[in-house]
Amino acid sequence: MIIKSLDPRITRAGIDDESKDGIQQPMDQWHTYEVFQQKKRGTHHVHVGSLHAPDAELAVLFAKEQYARRGQCVNLWVVKTSDVFTTEYEDEDIFATTPEKKYREPEVYKVMDRIQAYKAKQNT
């Protein structure tokens, strides 16, 4: 089986998990870390990419130059890729009807009519 990773670079390398070449020797390969960047205090951290690093301390240091050397940044998070738990693409159907659930959005509430009416009244 070819190793599939969240990191596309590893997937692209086409490493066979049966072959000896694919077996990581200690100190041979570094972990990958996922990088999250916050552009302004109070806003969400947003995933911006991944990188290789031997530990979290160097991952943060590398992330600064790799992802935050241009543009605004106030804070970085790094998370070891293997610590990210994900849904499977084969379960993608659990999201299938999500776009149809308009009734969950506040715009379709009947109360909106009354709010609009109240606003209109305030403006006259």
Add this chain to the structure above:
Amino acid sequence: MELTERHVEGLKELLYKMADDLLILGHRNSEWTGLGPVLEEDIAFSSMAQDKLGQSLALFELLHELGENVPDIVAFTRNDKQFHNCHLVEMPIGEYDFSLARHFFYDHADALRFAMLERSSFEGLSMISRKFRGEIKYHTMHADVWMKQLSQGTEESKARMQSAINATFPLALGIFEEGEYEAELKEAGIFEGESALKHQWLEKVTSELKKHGYTLPAEKDVAPALGGRKGFHTEHLQPLLNEMSEVFQIDPGADW
């Protein structure tokens, strides 16, 4: 206070040695681009090299305001005798252990120097010192983390860093070679002087290295690499200058 001619000369001497150190080390460190040990480190090291060129440009611009030629001419048309950088920065990149040791020693000195200069009476200098504070802080963070990492790696990584520290220390002491105008600079509140800076630096690098189980040779046991500030250089500087100015020399009048 009113600056006399000697004050201005002293100020120029200070600006030249700082700008030349940054220009030469920026160029040297950029030689790692594409050859760094791993992609992520290559990017970080190259980016810091660019920061150094940016900092040297800001200093050359201050010199231009004081009547010196424009930055490009000053950077690309002088020969080695006219450069005031210390020997530390002109040495070839060697192996990564040397480049990291140089990075550690130089950038701590640079951070302390710019921190002193934030209080300088020469406003242009105090302004750029505040401007570059964050950039330089990252450079020392980067250097410190590598020192720590390699002290905890393998026997080999620790031994190689220790021997790079030993070999680089005498060169690093050359950063603090005193100039002709130390007294004038102090008197005018422009710069507190190389000897005060060296004192702070020794304290800083000693404690940082001690944290990770490295030792620093005693200052009295080594001969500092002096002469660079006065234009006496090793055989490594002129070839670097030839390479650095190669494109400029093709057409010095070109508009970039």
